[in-house]
Amino acid sequence: QVQLVESGGGVVQPGRSLSLSCAASGFSFRNYAMHWVRQAPGKGLEWVAVIWHDGSNVKYADSVKGRFTISRDRSKNTLNLQMNSLRVEDTAIYFCARDARAAAGTYLDNWGQGTLVTVSS
């Protein structure tokens, strides 16, 4: 079955960097767009970024544009999120999620369990 396992979360100081990964298994990773969605403690869901199935296109939320970079490693079936210049307001659980399509984007049909990122001095 589809499995998405995030890793890389932790506590980091404001202004520093952190890299998240999402290991995908149980499906043909190369055929699906992938997203990052985050959830601040006690808050709702916020979409962060998407990458097309072949890595040809990426899109970001304005709140992270220029600071975060989404990428994928098709040989390792891994989705990545490089987070630079972290801010206190980036504190959240970060979920990776599979799009039902290869490109453009539609509903998110499978989600990982999330990894917690805490930005604090």
Next chain:
Amino acid sequence: EIVLTQSPDFQSVTPKERVTITCRASQSIGSNLHWYQQKGDQSPKLLITYASQSFSGVPSRFSGSGSGTDFTLTINSLEAEDAATYYCHQSLSYPFTFGPGTKVAIK
């Protein structure tokens, strides 16, 4: 950016009652509206796609309707396991956006 609003914010319901949650978009999104359920500390789970299509394995008591700017998620005959927060999500355009959520509690 397309803004989604949901009502109510919170609803306390007796088992077997019907629950209705609404989601309104700031502009027409056709049927590009999906619903998710999130229980406690779990990750969200997909319930309804394209406004009214039930996702695989979702109990038949969950249904969706609407198009354009106004959408509804209905839970018929609520069960205790349905206690959760429900989110709508639009996929018409980026940035993708979610509604603020509706928390459903069991009386």
